[in-house]
Amino acid sequence: MLGSGAKAAKPSFVSYISPEEIHIKEPIEKEVNPRLLPGELLLCEANTVYKYIQEDGSNRGTYGKLVCTNFKIAFLDEDSASDDNEPQFKNKIVGENDITLQCVDQIYGVYDEKKKLLTGQLRKYPEKLIIYCKDLRVFHFCLRYTKEEEVKRIVSGIVHHSQTPKLLKRLFLFSYASAAPNNTDGRNQTVMFDTLEDWRDELERTKGNVKYKAVVTNEGYRVSEKIYKTISKPPYELLKTDDLSSSLPSLQDIQTAYTRFKQLFLIDNSTDFWATDVKWFSLLESTNWLEIIRRFLKKAIEVAECLERQHTNVLLIEESATDLCCVISSLVQVMMDSYSRTKSGFQSLIQKEWVTGGHGFLDRCNHLHKTDKEEAPVFLLLLNCVWQLVQQYPPAFEFTETYLTVLSDSLYVPIFSTFFFNSQHQKDTNTTGESLKIQSGPFKFLTVWDWSVQFEPKAQALLSNPLYAEKPKPDKSQRKTTRFKHQRQLSLPLTQTKSSPKRGFFREETDHLIKNLLGKRIGKFINSSDEPHNSFREFYDSWHSKPVDYHGLLLPCIDGPEIKVWAQRYLRWIPEAQLHGGGTIATAAKILDLMEEVQSLQVKMDEEHSQAISRDVQAVPMLRNSARLSSLFPFALHQRQSIKPALPTSTWKDLEDEDDLVKRDDEFVDLTGDML
């Protein structure tokens, strides 16, 4: 791994380091060498940097070395040298004190207790560095004890490499791909949609081949660099078009809301946290982020209604069809197609709708820092919407919220090609482009779907939902009948549009429905004069009045109390929100235990039945003693128990500070001295 230095000496299209920078690569103490990935180069470093432990206002922390490479910013202390200190859920690529350059959100310098945003050239160097990350971690580094020379280098190095515009080819992705041994076969269960076969198979799977056929007109990207999408469902003749850019929040709205929303979680210290805490709900509401999630979910339900009930094809229109269209079409498929709720199905969906679908990940994540104007967390919005469904109907999903969280983190890990191109076209031209002819052939990039790159098998176990209600058997006849049943369920008379259907206490039985046409409406949605809204509401209510089929259509609840904050993603680094021995993980551990036993018994029964079989049961020993875990598992930075509750006050100081106590007692004696 450390051979990368030799590699860098060779002339290469990647050149991150200027000659001056090479000078500072002095030999360092043996035990705190950064672990470098293939192709990763150390750019600058600073010793005796003090990293604060975030938890409280105190100045506790550790000394160590801050380094910046072409891949990440990393803090190394004595701990990171020892291997026996590994957390249970460890990312193999990005350690807990590592920040990939793309993960850096904003950098602030502190000058005389004043925070100042650091962007380009610096005149003065700060005494403290605060790094806010896109995965919502916050790092505080004190540079007061660092040599001035080193401060200059590290601060300008970090700011330069993480905050200034970059060429695509300078992404670590390329150095990694050219340096890494290409040992992954890349073919897993995820359909990548990069071949014609993949598209044909998908059409076959969705029974769309009656009307649609996969065409190769766009090979070589002559027709268009982007492709319009239709959600194709069995043979409906009607076509409805829906212009998303007029009926949904704009990218700008999304970006604004998210920017406000994330401020609630980028906490500098305890005091900040408790300050927002008082008005938590109204602050949350004022960010508008949850409302945006609600509106996207609602739109997806409307589209699903057209497809399911009105039997119309829906053509989603958007200027480029690569942003809001991606969200809505993916959501609709997650809701309507249970295959999209499996892990491989969801991954194939992301491939189809987003990666090959031409979502501009580079621009939307602002990976290259070209311009801030294009930035918008569209993909994150999808994950947030899917999370709402996952937490409302856990058994319907093969993956867990932890899966969604690590997927959202992977957006910023530039060793996977998945999220680092604007389109398939851009990827192809950059992979096989002329300039690379000298290299050893086209690049072979890793895909994020190969989770073994980031996680050991036992950590991967946390990405799968042990309570997933698996589909009984892929029996085709059965599948058909469920579909039929489904359609019948939902085909309410369409003629009702003339006289608006009104609501009574009993909504679902048809005879009552008709009867209620005469009756009085009682309920929440009294003035539903506009027809589309009404038919939406009816569809929504009628679905919710029936028992849930985890393999059928799934509609999210979108009422006020139902849309929630994705606590795992947003609160995971905030110690004040941590519960020792609590949280869902406490029961998840028991459930995994139970699952394991059930599985092993099932294996045993299979053995009893047919002598030979002995499947490997995946053991999940890591969660055994759940009492030791905290609610922030598997994330929290430093987990430790303290007897003190997280109180927003100065509480226990009085009792602990013995000197103070003596002083008070003296006063106290004085005060009461004349009482006898």
Place this chain on the structure above:
Amino acid sequence: MSGAAFRRVPGERVLAEAAAVRHRGGGGGGSVRGTLYCTNLRVAFVPALGAQAPSSRTFLHSEYDVALPCIRKLVAASSFAKPKVLTAASSLKFVPEELAVHCRDFRVLRFLFHESGLQPQAFRVATAIAQAREAAAWPGDAETALEDDDDDEEDEDEDEEEEEEEEGPTLLFESLRDWEKELKRQGAAGWRVSAVNERFDMATSLPKYLWVPSRLLDKDLKRAFAHFEERRVPRLCWHHPGGSDLLRAAGFHGASDPQREDVRCLEALMLAGHGQCVLVEAAAELPSLAELQLAHLKLRALCLPDSPVADDKWLSALEATRWLEHVRACVRKASEVVSLLAGRRCSVVLQESDDRDLNCLLASLAQLLADPHARTLPGFQSLVQREWVAAGHPFGRRLGLGRPSPRDEAPVFLLFLDCTWQLVRQFPACFGFTESYLLALHDSSFVPYFSTFLFNCQWQQGRTGQHRASGQTYTPVSGWREPVAVAGGGRGGAPSRWPPTVWDWRLRYSRQQRARFRNPAGPRGGSAPVGPTAPQPGGGGGSAAGAGAVWVLAKGALWPQPQPFPWRSKRLPRWVPSLESLGEPEPEPERGPGSSPLPAPPPRGPLLPCAAGPAIRLWRRCYLRAVPEGQRGRFAPSPAGLAEELRLLQERLRAWRPAAPRGPEEPAR
């Protein structure tokens, strides 16, 4: 098509009934057909035979019953007229097709009279309910003693298993034995049970038995009563295994004039042998009863199905109810108290002016956090029995089900249940009971035939009992009743004593429902008694008294209290603070990243809940029950289901290999 037999409770009379009514429940099912009864006590719906699995039938139907005082609003609807709110005074001018019963426990029951030919019945029942509701008697009122009906019931052949198993029974704290047993379990050396109030002549609202320091004689103890509001003296609630004690007391009586000797006794009582004593003003930072009631009303309005709040304004509307703010305040204060108890040796005295509301809440919350036994199902029930029922929480007045003025109404107990739910949600593996259980308890507190919630104190319960002592189903034994109701129970789920305690869950909940009360993922083994504790400087009064420091917990910090008692008097001895007597604070756990990646497990340590905004949630399954969409489709295959599957598989495996002994891999459960 006659319905199943309607079982009346003693003293119940059917006023009107309507057959072939449909009840529309939540939970995604369709409607259930059955008979609707209006009696002088409740509105009851009995599903038709075959409409329900026999095993799910219970003596009182928890799902379909609503006690008359629990009805908040009645709405009749028809296709031909505007929906009408029914009261006894207003006359119904049309034949209702649907009747919606809005309950105080957040349920909305909907009955549909949809068959033709039902008009007269529908009309009669609706009117009868409206009138019966006005006339409903509060069974706690002495004058409405329930007459015995001698209504022998068919025995349901429902083979009941004894449920208490290894976890032990629920203590009712009506007998001396219960108090002694619990004191022993807590390992509170230095404390004794005093029977000084056995005849309620010291304080009517206090329980018969009190836990007081062993060295304090009854004759000295008697000196203390006069100096507290309602004569509610400080007494032990819970003894921390580390040596601290949690006490509760009413406020000092302003007008009393303690003598020097009295003050000595007071000190002995409050310091309980410790070097320092922390007074916790319960009302500080917690809502007043009026604020609480207002918040609850707002919450109820918000959670109604026809609430006018737009979805995008829901969160701020929720915040504006202030209910969650109150929940947070309670959780926070309880954790402060627990940290005090765990951190040092001292006595913590919860003080509230009348010691009957917030003190109940704080005392029991603190125990839930600190005592694993309180988190088992019987432990929790015993806790409620001791800190609320026996301690004299005025359930009758606070729940507002009876006649007394609505000014006294305040959902203190419901707030406690909400706080408990927050803890269960935050620490799902630490509790032996579930959300379903809390929900059942919540609903049951509105059912007016449980002795648990009928009375304002033990004294009142005893008096009401005396009135109808002769020929009743229980036997008075030397002045108090043996706590047999929970353990025993008659055949077929009928109560063995009337009124029954709420803990006799078989009355209202079927076996399947009760199976969901227990948390299979909860702690195993339940109630290992808290081990013997380190010897401590005696709980006695004599020696240590007079040398204690008194602190007040306020705004999350401790403040010295030079004047422990409000009476200005020269006779008070000087309070000499002795630093030696300050217990050494708990050594802080090792800090810094150098320590092991996982903290040492706190097996018996207190739970430290998070009271921050994002961590305190709305108890949706309770409050949003009237909004059906909110309730559907989210009952995941529970751990209970998995456990069941595991059992089945094990059984089948054993059946297949009858000869083979249990393999080592098979878990011994």
